[in-house]
Amino acid sequence: MNRIIPIMPCQSIKEQAAFYEALGFTTLQMSTRPNPYLSMGYGELEIHFYGSKKTVPTENATMCYIKVDEVERIYEEFTSNLKKNIGKVPRSGYPRISKLKDLTHDQRFILTDLSGNTLYIGTPYGERPDSVFWRSLESAKYAKHFEALYDLTYSKEDYRTAQKMLDKFFPPITDTFDACALDWAKVLLVALDLHKLSSQTIHKSVNDKLQELFEISGPLTLEWNKIKQKYEDILKGE
Template sequence: MATNPTGKTIPIFPCRSIDEQVEFYQALGFELTYRQARPNVYACVRHRISELHFFVLKQLEPSASYSMCYVSVSDVDDVYREFRERLKKAYGKIPVKGFPRITKLNDLVEDRRFNLVDPAGNYLIIGQQHAVPKPIAGGPNEAERTTKFTVAYETAYKLTYSKEDQAQAARVLDLALGKSAEVSAPLRYKAFVLRADIAFSMDDLQLAKRYIGEAGRLPLSAEEREKASAAADRLEELKSSWA
């Protein structure tokens, strides 16, 4: 019989610099609870959502890191807002590329989540479980759910926002967009915005602007625009990146 866990799990992450790690997490609002210099360099930080420990691995390459953990919270929107505000105060802007970075907040089938990637490349997937499974934010409606274009869109969405595999997401979506399939205007609009988002994250600003333009030129009725409201919000965020 399944039971609720009563233990406590504390991730122990590698980093290249304890100073860099501690400064980053303190900027997010974590408290430094322990630090040692000998016999090995080690530090512990704590926030209301989690406790994290760090050790030094000098040969670590952040881009090659596989370290990650899932942090389950009951107020993901509040945590996301807090971390974005603190990152903007610390860095002068919200870091969305490179190391460190924070992704946008998204609804997936199982939860509402965002990813926080620290200077060492460690991933914190911070999410709040849905009471019941739900369609991904900005996803297709029931009538569109069985088409190949729909499958491609949902796959690219998950690769982008859950796996952060933008290169594969781009390949999947480009293949779908390159075909002249019958697709509803709201779903095509969402696909254009997603492709712009992928391009932006891959530093292909010219392509990002192209798809922002494609989305902006697509005629949508008031009802269709309402169906694509989440994508429209993301489009405005992308536009503001060049403001």
């Protein structure tokens, strides 16, 4: 067995092709009559669609997990292509694409197309171990709570429970967080992103604390460069 090619429903063959082309896919084959059918390719990846006017995006439960070697590169290509071809990166509705998520077993993003088909595109941590950086702390005192907080925020997207956990186990806006500055910065990043995800605004006190940490951290190491880049992405809404 060499590979498996998913075949998913779509409302409109032509509109489906246009969306996937906007992502960077190439149309391999398109037939509109008598049986609407479409095949799209992206490198070695191939996805097929059959036309069905009965497809309702909000009721479509079709899903597919796509394991890739470099999820960050593909995410960057997809979002850049969308900005160039349709003028934005849609985060809600149909179609939409999520931000990159660092989950328990992989780093991934979620792509939902015009017809409601959902693609989970990810790289397992065993093949990209540096991604563990984002959901782990050096401090044994806070590590387990932070991992749970991270999963609530980015995997379950349960912002209310995540906020309660943040308030209970972490003092992100005080000077009493007894762990290293890098751990503190990671907690502050989640607090900043959590507030923006739930209210669409930037938490001023958390933002000020992060800026203070950047000022006292000295010359930026590889780890601090990662922190600074993610901070800038949150501010930009990426």
